[in-house]
Amino acid sequence: MADAVVKAGTKPDGITPSQTAGPYFAYALTPAGRYAIADLATNDLVTDDAVGERITIAGRVIDGDGELVTDAMLEIWQADGEGRLPGADPALSNARFKGFGRCECDAEGRFSFRTVKPGRVPGPNGAMQAPHLDVGVFARGILRRLFTRIYFEGEAGNESDPILKLVPAERRSTVIARRAGADLYKLDIRLQGENETVFFEA
């Protein structure tokens, strides 16, 4: 069997498969002061120059037995309050707002992100999407990143959001965070079973 050497100028047979991040990623990916390597990204995305309403999004990750998942890592990717995505908008190329965050679940399976509520970004055929974050879930037992989104309760755009429309109506609440305080939104991520979170393929 051929190994992973791609001869220059040739088209590879296919992509490199995904493998689990395993239980021991923290000292490389979410050191948070406990390990020597510097954090690439944390769960606090708010910088002085970040445009938008300051909010906290919090929740838990729960498995198919209802057990808390204490060794998961969440990654988020989002626009700023004006719907500008770093990398897509030249105006943000020097901004300190990176739009990317990471959080390792704690011993109670909890995660939280301090960020700005994203603005609306274009969807397919120019229709605007409701405010949302793209979310990746990694953990022991997850062989390939799980992709979901977090929307926000009460947003007018939710009804017409082109991605939410693809989700069966009775499952939409699994990706819409509810307002739990003046600047607090809550949403649990259920990997399996009753009220299982909607995960996407893209």
Place this chain on the structure above:
Amino acid sequence: MTAAYPTESLKAHPPYLYPDYRSTVKRSPSRALVVIPHTLSELTGPVYGHESLREHDSDLTRQHAGEPLGERIIVSGRVVDEDGRPVPRTLLEVWQANAAGRYIHVVDQHPAPLDPNFSGAGRVVTDADGRYRFTTIKPGAYPWKNHPNAWRPAHIHFSLFGPTFLTRLVTQMYFPGDPLLALDPMWNSIPDEKARWRMMSSFDIETTEPEWALGYRFDIVLRGRDATPMEDPHHG
């Protein structure tokens, strides 16, 4: 449905539910994934380049006062997309066990020694041709509790970003000739045998440095957008 990236290539990935890997049984979705078009949210992604590196991030043998124990190795390769185009200036994060098969993570209780001179975490950014290179020590195999007498083959974890949210990849690199591979649920979780072998590094005399370290080559293939068929040199 707008798919800027071909989705056919996703078949290389493992299924979410793979019962031989016990932890997947309660952590895999039971409902079908909802297929969505690629919007601006997915067609952008975080950019981390050289500014995110610190000294010795790409030499895991020089992060402490002394030298770690074990077999010093150099791992190098190219990051390309599925059409063979280089992925320049993208960040790789790597992490691994030490030569004795022990991670510094607090949860790892394998009774093998920690090495005060080895943390096992590194970062490197690809150059304009998608090339990367880092120095480390060869990780050891270690036991895990998946099934009786279960051992993970030696491996290095890789985390890559690529240009967008859709190109993000976390994978593992394996070493040639490892007798544990055939018994490893992670390795075996990849349904297509050819795809499985894309996680296998190869010994590389070109990367090997005389009187210093053995070299291994590991090329990584990320998803590529707007794929156009490459001319076949033999049938063009």
